[in-house]
Amino acid sequence: xxxxxxxxxxxxxxxxxxxxxxxxxxxxxxxxxxxxxxxxxxxxxxxxxxxxxxxxxxxxxxxxxxxxxxxxxxxxxxxxxxxxxxxxxxxxxxxxxxxxxxxxxxxxxxxxxxxxxxxxxxxxxxxxxxxxxxxxxxxxxxxxxxxxxxxxxxxxxxxxxxxxxxxxxxxxxxxxxxxxxxxxxxxxxxxxxxxxxxxxxxxxxxxxxxxxxxxxxxxxxxxxxxxxxxxxxxxxxxxxxxxxxxxxxxxxxxxxxxxxxx
Ligand SMILES: NC(=O)c1ccc[n+]([C@@H]2O[C@H](COP(=O)([O-])OP(=O)(O)OC[C@H]3O[C@@H](n4cnc5c(N)ncnc54)[C@H](OP(=O)(O)O)[C@@H]3O)[C@@H](O)[C@H]2O)c1
Numbered sequence: 001x002x003x004x005x006x007x008x009x010x011x012x013x014x015x016x017x018x019x020x021x022x023x024x025x026x027x028x029x030x031x032x033x034x035x036x037x038x039x040x041x042x043x044x045x046x047x048x049x050x051x052x053x054x055x056x057x058x059x060x061x062x063x064x065x066x067x068x069x070x071x072x073x074x075x076x077x078x079x080x081x082x083x084x085x086x087x088x089x090x091x092x093x094x095x096x097x098x099x100x101x102x103x104x105x106x107x108x109x110x111x112x113x114x115x116x117x118x119x120x121x122x123x124x125x126x127x128x129x130x131x132x133x134x135x136x137x138x139x140x141x142x143x144x145x146x147x148x149x150x151x152x153x154x155x156x157x158x159x160x161x162x163x164x165x166x167x168x169x170x171x172x173x174x175x176x177x178x179x180x181x182x183x184x185x186x187x188x189x190x191x192x193x194x195x196x197x198x199x200x201x202x203x204x205x206x207x208x209x210x211x212x213x214x215x216x217x218x219x220x221x222x223x224x225x226x227x228x229x230x231x232x233x234x235x236x237x238x239x240x241x242x243x244x245x246x247x248x249x250x251x252x253x254x255x256x257x258x259x260x261x262x
Pocket of ligand 1: 088089141
């Protein structure tokens with residue numbers, strides 16, 4: 001029997017990333033676990049070895065630090081055993097756009113957008129050459145909902161959705177599966193870390209249920225997985241409405257409503 005591909009998971013030290021690690025370990029995949037808190041990663045690796053007999057390598061990395069990010073990129077480029085990337089590490093910010101500092105905003109973009117994109121870029125050529133493999137990008141329903149008031153966070157997640165859709169078109173024909181997962185509120189440390197109390201909120205999903213649903217989508221090779229959305233046709237309708245505009249964008253002249261000022 002050929003060995004299952006290894007899975008590299010960013011943000012594996014807590015929340016959604018830890019559950020992905022548990023689930024891929026239960027499926028018999030060796031792992032590469034990435035986060036800043038290497039004590040937690042070590043404890044997780046020991047538990048997964050004991051419970052599932054899989055081997056986990058640990059990379060302690062702050063993905064907003066270019067030198068640390070470069071180590072993870074190199075691993076994805078060079079380690080042919082890695083066949084799945086779970087681009088999960090991410091954070092949110094306390095406050096609103098008027099109270100968030102430009103440095104904090106830039107740091108969030110560096111983690112949620114730049115590192116995620118660079119890691120996909122590091123692994124994609126190798127997977128495309130092999131004609132197999134998968135990239136799971138953790139986006140968010142907030143990327144569809146500016147109304148929620150998490151403006152920069154939501155913008156980073158809209159980027160992740162768009163990137164995933166573009167990569168599906170570019171990499172799909174080469175045998176590489178790209179999935180965007182859009183959780184809504186899920187019970188993890190992200191809330192406390194960004195100054196919010198999850199216990200005051202309703203409609204919060206358990207982390208295990210979220211990841212198990214996302215993996216149902218993964219096994220079906222679904223492009224966009226929105227675990228809490230009851231009616232999948234609502235996503236299909238939104239995407240179809242967007243696509244219906246596409247043939248109308250290329251025009252020599254401005255639309256009638258702009259031909260007169262005022
Ligand atoms: N929970 C929700 O309601 C929700 C909803 C939609 C989407 N999401 C997305 O789900 C993903 C996972 O978040 P979570 O909810 O599981 O939150 P979490 O429990 O706070 O986990 C975030 C993970 O990212 C890692 N991380 C944070 N900053 C990092 C950095 N600079 N460098 C490397 N790793 C870093 C953390 O590890 P260290 O601190 O050890 O570095 C941790 O393992 C994120 O992309 C988030 O945006 C969450």
